[in-house]
Amino acid sequence: MALVVQKYGGTSVGTTDKIRNVAKRVARTYDEGNDVVVIVSAMAGETNKLVALSQEMCEFPSEREYDVLVSTGEQVTIALLSMCLQSMGYKAKSYLGHQIPVKTDNASARARIKEIGDENIREDLKNGSIVVVAGFQGIDDEGNITTLGRGGSDTSAVAVAAGLKADVCEIYTDVDGVYTTDPRIVSNASKIEKISYEEMLEMASLGAKVLQIRSVEFAKKYNVVIHVRSSFNDNPGTLVMKEDAEMETVLVSGVTCNKDEAKISVLRIPDHPGIAADIFSPLTEANITVDMIIQNVSHEGFTDLTFTVPKGDLKKALKLVEETAGNIGASGVTSDDKVAKVSIIGVGMRSHCGVASKMFAALSAEGVNIQMISTSEIKVSCVIEDKYTELAVRVLHDVFELGSQGE
Amino acid sequence: MALVVQKYGGTSVGTTDKIRNVAKRVARTYDEGNDVVVIVSAMAGETNKLVALSQEMCEFPSEREYDVLVSTGEQVTIALLSMCLQSMGYKAKSYLGHQIPVKTDNASARARIKEIGDENIREDLKNGSIVVVAGFQGIDDEGNITTLGRGGSDTSAVAVAAGLKADVCEIYTDVDGVYTTDPRIVSNASKIEKISYEEMLEMASLGAKVLQIRSVEFAKKYNVVIHVRSSFNDNPGTLVMKEDAEMETVLVSGVTCNKDEAKISVLRIPDHPGIAADIFSPLTEANITVDMIIQNVSHEGFTDLTFTVPKGDLKKALKLVEETAGNIGASGVTSDDKVAKVSIIGVGMRSHCGVASKMFAALSAEGVNIQMISTSEIKVSCVIEDKYTELAVRVLHDVFELGSQGE
Missing domain, CATH: 3.30.2130.10 (VC0802-like)
Incomplete structure (x- = not known):
């Protein structure tokens, strides 16, 4: 039995039907005998809608209030996914950033995670619950809601995996893994089976857009194995891990x-x-x-x-x-x-x-x-x-x- | 200088333009030398949209997750109103239920307020800030998000007014106040200048839909003067207060x-x-x-x-x-x-x-x-x-x- 952290991005949870598919995959992992913690992003398009609303309201919205606004996107997804899992007969419970808590610094809209609580989640896992966590969001020392910047849910997932000492952090996306180069340029680009944190950092900062850079830094620091894979099939993806011989x-x-x-x-x-x-x-x-x-x-x-x-x-x-x-x-x-x-x-x-x-x-x-x-x-x-x-x-x-x- | 609590319902904050109008009224009250705390509902239609989403997800959503979902409606409004006030040059800060905190029992979807924190809000008011509070939501002893039932923002407003010992709690709505009867039935129905809590409770439970019954019970218990008035004009409305001679x-x-x-x-x-x-x-x-x-x-x-x-x-x-x-x-x-x-x-x-x-x-x-x-x-x-x-x-x-x- 392993402790598996899974992260699903906006396109994987873009509609209630897609959320239902995610629920099935989560349930399967649970049925295989694993403890499962799921991190989700906002439904595709939702964050943009909220940003548009803030721009309609005023030209330069304050970052504190911007975070209060956009963090609702992930809140909607965790509620829907938890409901779906429950309707399938599973125990499930949603968590907002402040409920875990995901403690960050006070840099609104680009906060950095300082510390992750694991007590509440561990308790739920022990009770047989699937835990569903809102990505992208945290809370600062004064109790203000913060967000981690675009792509921040990757970092949430890795941080939660680190905090719980999870066996693996699976990042589900719309591609099969990390490729040797952009397959739109080179048709026989091949999927990399495993890649070191250092290489992934260079890849990410040089233009490959699979993972948020900060999530890789975090994984490197806490030695979290990331498995980048597709939410649309069961192919093994790419392992991002410590360099080996x-x-x-x-x-x-x-x-x-x-x-x-x-x-x-x-x-x-x-x-x-x-x-x-x-x-x-x-x-x-x-x-x-x-x-x-x-x-x-x-x-x-x-x-x-x-x-x-x-x-x-x-x-x-x-x-x-x-x-x-x-x-x-x-x-x-x-x-x-x-x-x-x-x-x-x-x-x-x-x-x-x-x-x-x-x-x-x-x-x-x-x-x-x-x-x-x-x-x-x-x-x-x-x-x-x-x-x-x-x-x-x-x-x-x-x-x-x-x-x-x-x- | 008075401490004024104002509550604006969904139709008053239904669009960004309407939120801008609310901001102007709030700012005017502040400019008149008052401390102002504003409670807002979700933008008209938003709560229904969220409820529809939950029904699309499953037939019988759990009440805990339902509350996580629907409470996002008010969260959007407080962020937008705070942004707007800030863009007009005012200090403003938004508060979610758990940030105040509004402590409730654990009856999801129909929670009752047990206690309201006033320390954080008082601090902000002292610093010259306008405080913007999400209505309808609270938090139970285990940190779960709860909601107060339909119309719960009225109760939030009265509870905050009670907690802060506000001079008046203004409930803005789309009618001018409480009428002697339904004006759609009797064309010369007249606006009541003041009415006792007991009468208002009877009116509310007998079919007049101006205020949530629970908000009146709360006001009676803590002796909060409610001023029911229109957000579309400056007419004095109806005072709901202790019986007088x-x-x-x-x-x-x-x-x-x-x-x-x-x-x-x-x-x-x-x-x-x-x-x-x-x-x-x-x-x-x-x-x-x-x-x-x-x-x-x-x-x-x-x-x-x-x-x-x-x-x-x-x-x-x-x-x-x-x-x-x-x-x-x-x-x-x-x-x-x-x-x-x-x-x-x-x-x-x-x-x-x-x-x-x-x-x-x-x-x-x-x-x-x-x-x-x-x-x-x-x-x-x-x-x-x-x-x-x-x-x-x-x-x-x-x-x-x-x-x-x-x-």
Whole structure:
């Protein structure tokens, strides 16, 4: 007998019929002799409806009241799912964030979980009840309702699994698991059987949208095994877990791409200490996230600095950088929003040389020019012209032999 | 400076535009130098939508989960109203039942308030905040969400007013106040300026649907002055308050009617102790409310017993009564669902004779036969044939001079 935490997203509980299907799956897991805790999101579309209502009310709703409003979405789902399980003859009980309690900091609309109570839930499980928990929501020290940001139900599920020391945290979604790359780009992309937390974090932050990043960080911290799988079939999905020896034998686990960044270059900057701070401080103050940063060795006392920002922030960033460039005596600023970032990720590259060279050679052989490079222990990213994105992903997927067999 | 509690029902907060109007009225009360606590219902139609969703899910939803579901309606409204007040430049903070807390018993879907916390709200009022409270909901000792039954927001408002010792509890609705009778029946029905709790209780339970009965009981117990008024104009409404000398000078305050009852007679019962218990116990067990009961003096050892039940329960009641009638040796059972109850109410009749006779004479003069009579200290009710209902109400309204002047 295991303790299983299951999380179902908005599309899996989008209608009363779909909730009925979820109830059947939950019941089956219970009938197999497991203790079951279910975390659910709001019915698909509900959160958007509530957000629209708040915007109809006023332009800049306070975050505290926004949380009071949007947290009703999950509240509706837990009640309906519990009712359904009860009508099928099971004991079931719903829990709101404050009833568990899920204690968070007081950062409304993007709160972080600090602590999870397990006493109430354990008591119910002991009594043979299926426990149904509202995802996405918590409560701060003053008793205010908080929410965890979009995708926060993933984090709720992992946190509850950690708090209860569950055997597995199953995250049900509309895809079969985590793939070696986007199957819309590479038709023979294959499902990854298991992947380390570190790789999953790189995958998530580099553009794969299966899990909320914070949920993976949480799982890593508390060593929770996540099983990402489809709510529409019984196929095994992808296990996200602690790195093991087997994983290291794989050079590259996945290829990702991201077209949401733009490139800015500041040219011929007089090279002296503090110029980087001069350029980036105004961006930080304006809440613009800088991703890759490249500064070459200085040449006759001058250097060039290149970095990427989210495409949506390019205009605002350019204005700030042009101001700074004038002040620090740079010769000019150029920008380019026709770029993309392709990356290869794998814990195996830590113990194997030549992975980066193999990537560069493969891109070069297809005539793809590399504009920027950045590396970490387990990934290599290259910025290229955006029209080559799909080509680059396919080439890298091939050269590192990630395709599924028999296709 | 006064402490004012205001309650707005579903039609007053039915759209974001209407919520904006409520916010303006709340703000005006605040600007006049008052501390303001606002209790709101769910947006009109929302509770019905949620109930429909639960029925789509299963036939007999558990009451605990039903409360989790329907309480989201008020949660949406408090968030929107608070946002609106904030966007107008006011400090505002929303409160859910469990945040106040509104402690209730554990009777899901029809909970009774046991205790109201006032510390948190007082703190906010001291800081210059307008406090916005979700009506209809509370929390039991185990932390389960409870609801107070349909119309429960009235009771929430009175309970909060009692807990805070507010100067007045204003209940905003879509009518101007409490009328001497139903204006749809009598065109010159007049608004009552003030009415005692006792009279209001009789009015409410006899068919006037302005306030939830329980809210009036609560107000009476804690001596809360209720001001029933319209949210669409600034007219003074009706004060519901402790009886004063002035009220006693009025013989009759109002006339009500109720067409929702049916009459059952058990004929020629051998008269010995215990027959009433034999007849009514099965009805109590079946949860059927018996209203008027008439038993005449016995005649040659036999008596007749007549009583009324809600029309919807007539069939079920008849079946039970016919069984009993056979057992106790009565000669037969008759029933009539073409009846109505008209009543006159007034604390003045305690100290004046002849009020009942005047009523009987007035009905008789119009050829209306009286089938049953029941009286209390402050009311007289007559059961008549239902086709005479409107005529009877008009006649009584006239004879006790309740019509407004100049009409």
